[in-house]
Amino acid sequence: MASRAQRMPAGLRLLSTIFIVIWLILAAFPFLWTLWGSFKVELDFFSIADWTNAITGKNTENTYGRPFTGAGYYGAWVTNEFWENVINTFIVCFFVVCTSLTIGTLGGYALSRSGFRYVFWLLILALIFRAMPPITLVAGYMLPFFEWNVWGILPTTIIVLVAINQPFTLWMLHSFFQNIPKELDESAKVDGCTQFQAFRHVIIPVMWPGVITTGLFSFLLAYNDFAVTAMLLSESNRTMVPQIAAFLGTTYTEGNVMFAVAAVVSATAPLFVLVMFFQRQIVSGLTAGAVKG
Amino acid sequence: MKHRTFFWFFLPTGLAMLLFIAMPIVSVVTQSMFAPHEAVLETVENCGPFGCQTETTVNQDATRALRDAEPLGRFVGLDIYFDRGHLAVAEVSELWSNSESFGGFFDRLGNLPFYRAMSFTLTYTFITVPLIIGFGLLIALAVNSLHRHLKGLVIFFSLLPMIVTPIIGALILFWMIDSRGIIGNLIVHLSGDPQLSLKASTPLMWISIIIYGIWHSAPFAFVVFYAGLQTLPKDQIEAAQIDGATRLQQIRYVVVPHLMPLVTFVSLIKLMDNFRVFEEIVGFNAQAHATSLSWIIYNDLGGETRQLSSAAATSVMTIIGVAILLSPVLVRTWRDFKGRAH
Incomplete structure (x- = not known):
């Protein structure tokens, strides 16, 4: 608790509270607005006449008899088969996280010991590789992938994302493993374990907090990636993010921008849930790298 | 750990990085020195009743055979780097000798794709990074003074702009600043100019993307600084108070120096990340007003004709740019390392 001397004067306190409130509005309002608007028709979401239409849903009521409609979601998920992209995204994320954690744990452990x-x-x-923009590497993948006929399929993208993930995973796990005392596995080795047995029986049981945090960031990288997935996946194998980008190319002309709005809200929802449950891990992961400097 | 054991532990991740990061870099550098084959031309002489005519046609079979035999293309050395789409050496020197003033020179330099992209990338990077740090620090100081029950909630909402997929975040903001969207409407209302459109104006589009960049990255700076504030030694603040330091002086002389290593860390990460600005441009559909090196690569690779060589040359130049940004850190780490070794 702050001491009496630390307590802020009333004016400063007010100023700081106002600042926080403004920041919260800036941070959260765009999401709430888009969520609310995704249940309206386009004429309400993009309203020339009167911006309050977007809140009350006047045109939506005229069209559907209710101020809310799921037409955007129906159009995106059913008509445009967005669910296929959702499944692709989760396949990619699942395998990227599993593979990069498996090989990253082994590597990070070795580096720390x-x-x-x-x-x-x-x-x-690894730091230099981490700084490399993924899109610059994509130019190098194209020709070999075309030659070997592996362009456009999910496994190729998964392997590439795993590799791009590795530098970051290694750095993070390296620092986590350094915080696990060396004496643990050394005493196991004294008792006659090989290095791998020591890792298997002594380190694996205590490494989960670090691994889960690293896994979250691997997931975010795979989920949020646009450069690699947009370039290396064929149209039928697209994940969510490149599909949303593709929606825009076609739907602006058709006036079906609400499909894209619905898809954007659908793609953001899992991230909300993630932050809600793993806020502590995300914060600790962000700071782990910083504290090590 | 023995070398041998280390090798086996490190092999899978090392192999992944070697095959999919190191090799592509080599492949990109090689590709950038080869241009696509030109079509094989044939000259055929057609002799008819009215005399002979020579015709030049493209020999499709020979062209395809050549392209299949050498998919890399023909070796052109550094030519691609110097052509109009990249460094444009010839055009720049011509501009230099023809322009009377510096202003005119830079104006026309902005028409060349590479320099246009560089001017936006550098402006974006060097405007956003200081603002991200300043804004992040302010939020961290304000949140730190909150009641602890509120902190969790504020951190939750603060994380959202950072965690959201960049292109999706850009789209959400883009729809709001559309002239029919809520912010666009407000701006039109405030300026009193019904024709005003953010999408049509280059400076306004730049400002929008920069604001988006700050919105997206300030939470990262905030979280890192907030964590740093938790480790701030209480006795230093108390000592400063006893010496009569005002609140601003405490921040200036105690808090900021304590956070300095973190400021370096955040600015390093954000310099690297913002230099690759790209998804924002796609999301804002802003290529008419702002491009970046990454966007040029994306554009070259994406179209109907995949211009691999051109993309590769831009990639190499991007890598060099990142290397220049990263070099101070590498030099410092190297010095530390040598200092430790002796």
């Missing part, structure tokens, strides 16, 4: 000089260089190399 080896004192040789090359560990430093490997970490620096």
Whole structure:
């Protein structure tokens, strides 16, 4: 609790509260607005005559008899088969998270337990790879993938996303493993375990908090990726994000922008749930890298 | 850990990075030095009753055979880097000798795609990063003074702009600033100009994208600084108070120096991330007003004719740009490392 001397003067307190309220509105209002608007018709969501239409849903009521309509969602999910993209996204995310955690845990553990000089260089190399914009690598994938005939399918994209994920995963898990005392696995080795047995029986049971946090960030990277999925997936295998981008190309002319609005809300919903349940892990993950510097 | 054990533990992740990050970089560099084959031309002489005519046609079979045999294309060295779509050396030197003033020179330089992209990328990066840090610090200080029951809720809502898919966040804002959307409507109302459209004006589009960039990244800075504030030693603040420091002085001389390493960390990460600005441009549909190097690559790769070589050359230049941004950190780490070794 703040001491009496730390307590703010009333004026400053008011100012700070106003600032927080303004920030909260800036942060949350666009999402609420779009969520609300996604149940309206286009004439209400984009209203030239009167902006209050978007709240009351006047035109929606004229068309459907109710101020809310699920027409946008129906059009996106059923008519445009957005559910296929949703399934693709979850396939990609699931396999990316599992694979990158498996190989990243092994690598991160090795980096944290080896004192040789090359560990430093490997970490620096990973940092450089982390800085590389994924889109620059895509130009390098295209030709070989066309030649081998593996362009456009989900497994290729999954492997590429896993690889792009690795530098970050390694850094994070490296710092988590460094916080697990070395004595744990060393005593297991003294008792006659091999390094892998020590890892399997001593480290794996205690590593889950770090692994879950890292997994969250792998998930976010795979879920939010646009550069790789847009370039490496064929039209029939698209995940949600490139599909939404593709909606825009066609729907602006058809006047069906509400499909895209509904799809955007559908794609944001899982992220909301994620933040709600894993807020603590996300915050600790963001700061883990920072504190290590 | 023995070298051997290390090798086996590190092999899967090392292999993944080697095959899908290191090799593509090599592949991109190679590709950027090869241009697509030109069509194979044939000259055929047709002799008819009215004399002979020579005709030049494209030999489709020969062209396809050549393209299949050498998919990379023909070696052109650094030509692609210097052509009009990239560094445009010839055009720039011509502009230089023809322009009377610097202003005119830079004006026309902005018509060349590479320089147009660079001007937006650099403006975007160097305007957003300081504002993200400043705004993030303000939010962190304000949230830190809140009652602890409220903190969790505020952090939840603050995380949303950061966690949302960049292109989706950009779309949500784009729909709001549409001249028929709520913010667009408000702006038209405030300015009193019914014709005003954010989409049609280059400066307004730049400002919109920059505001979006701050909205998207400020939460990251906020969370990092907020965590830093939790480790702020109480006795230092108390000592400053006893010495009679005002609240502003406490922040200036105690809090900010304590957070300085984190400021470096945030600015480094955000410099790297904002240099690759790209999804924002797609989401805002702003390519007529603002492009970036990443967007040029995306555009080259995406169209009907996939211009691999051109995209590869831009990629190499982007990588060089990132390397320049990253070099101070690398030099510093190298010095630390050498200092430790001795």
